[in-house]
Amino acid sequence: MKVNYDSKTDTLSVILNPNTPITESDESKPGIILDYDGQGNLVSLELLDASHRVKEARKIEFETAS
Secondary structure (H helix, E strand, O other), X not given: OEEEEEOOOOXXXXXXXXXXXXXXXXXXXXXXXXXXXXXXXXXEEEEOOHHXXXXXXXXXXXXXXX
């Protein structure tokens, strides 16, 4: 998984499967874009105007369950 914030475009991307080709994209709600592979699996998501949607777009915390 890869997370990227682009301050120039104010876009936050979460890429779940970086080597999987995207065959379909859907803007499920305004400013939220979901990308799918050929089998309908979620590959990535993008948040447009991320600084308005996320408290700290430049900060990432990662947790795993024990």
